[in-house]
Amino acid sequence: MxxxxxxxxxxxxxxxxxxxxxxxxxxxxxxxxxxxxxxxxxxxxxxxxxxxxxxxxxxxxxxxxxxxxxxxxxxxxxxxxxxxxxxxVPRPAPVAPEHVRRALTALAVADEGPPVSQFLQRTAGLEQFREFVTHRSVYHLKEADPHTWAIPRLHGGPKAALVEIQADEYGGGRRERMHSELFRTTMRGLGLDDTYGAYLGRVPGVTLAISTAMSLFGLHRRLRGALVGHLAALEMTSSLPNRRYAAGLRRLGGGDAAARFFEEHVQADAVHEQVAANDLCGGFAAAFPSLTADILYGAACALTLERLWGEHVMDCWERDATSLAQPEPVDLVAGR
Structure with a gap:
């Protein structure tokens, strides 16, 4: 890159x-x-x-x-x-460790982001679907890596739970099953460049914010509670949108290989949701009761950033405009 x-x-x-x-x-x-x-x-x-x-x-x-x-x-x-x-993002109030799962579920249920997945399933044209995949490439070509920073910062049950989730993300040790590799196949099926970081210069700040928040939480031990909550929110709100993405791609002529990334997440994330909410976040909360608010804050950040991104995309598409960035050249010397 x-x-x-x-x-x-x-x-x-x-x-x-x-x-x-x-x-x-x-x-x-x-x-x-x-x-x-x-x-x-x-x-x-x-x-x-x-x-x-x-x-x-x-x-x-x-x-x-x-x-x-x-x-x-x-x-x-x-x-x-x-x-x-x-x-x-308002900081949620702390809860008792045994109530973390319920609080995470309440955050996920209350989130009513813009209907990006419904639009892609039923209405989007091929170029809009390609834009969607371009946005997602910034994260999905390094999928799971930001959350993996938490593994050496956990121990016992929560560590085992995170390793279980990440092992699936990395294809169980098989390259062709790694989620990042499956996404490359989707990109190629849509005629996009599947090189790592190929579209970094085309995505807007709101897209980058989704990834920088993950890295911020992952690279600071003090934010490990936010990181596990962030991962739980992603897993708890993933299955249904991915089902819609797959249906939308097939409506536009995408075949099995191109749709596999999304269809893989329908089933895998339904399992990951339980592991992340119960074993990872629940176990972490039991070990660190003072960090329950951090867990919920990380989840709320994930949901809020996704909503902001979705609002940007839908606003552009409703105006028949591109949702991608079109940055003007900047003079590297003068900074203009």
Whole structure:
């Protein structure tokens, strides 16, 4: 993956430095007051910082990953995102550990995001479905990786539960069954580039926010409760939408191979829902009763970010406009 085009002064400065040898980076340009959670420049900058812990960028020296000055600059970006999340997502009240499953279910049931899955099932044209898959590629080509950061931070039953879920995500050790590989097949079936990160430069900040929140929770031990709640929310709200996605793709002429990714999630996530809510979150809550609010907050963040993304997509499609980003070139020197 190569660095995408910058989208503002923060990414212009960051990318110009990452393209050179590791060294003192200095402060990045400040986020303007009131910068929103879906700001393209902020989210792309933080995504790029986090990507150094995943597959990295072809032209970026791997030694940047642990460059202290870059970690300090990243921490500033993280504080902006954490504040924006806190303003957008009310923090749920703590509950007794034995009530965590019920509280997670209540959050999932109360969530009434925009009808993206219904639209894709019944109405969307092929180009809109391709846009949907383009958005999702940012996460699904690294599917499960952000939540895997939690494995060494858990022990006992919760750790075993997370490993059980992740083993399925990684295909039980068989490459062709890995969910990221199944998604590549879907992309190829739709005539899309299945290269990791191929569309990073085309997705808007609201799409990137979904991934940066996962990495934020995953890379900080203090947020491990939010990470397990985030995963539970994804699993608890996955089966029905994926059934609709599969039906929509078949309506548009997609075959078995292209639809397999979505159909795999219908059954797998129904099982994962029980494991995540009961064994993972329930077990974690029993071990760390003081972190039950963190679990529910992580779940609420996952649901809120998905709703914001869905609102953006549906608003664009209702106006017969593309939901993808069309960033203007930014001068890497002047930051304009």
């Amino acid at each position: 190569r660095l995408p085009a910058a989208r503002g002064p923060i990414t212009a400065e960051l990318f110009s430095r990452l393209a050179g040898p590791p060294g003192e980076i200095g402060p990045l340009p400040a986020c303007p007051a009131g910068t929103s959670l879906d700001d393209d420049d902020l989210q792309l900058a933080l995504f790029a910082c986090y990507e150094l812990h995943y597959q990295g960028f072809d032209e970026v020296d791997d030694r940047w990953e642990w460059e202290p000055s870059l970690l300090r600059a990243r921490a500033v970006l993280e504080r902006h995102v954490e504040r924006a999340l806190a303003q957008m």
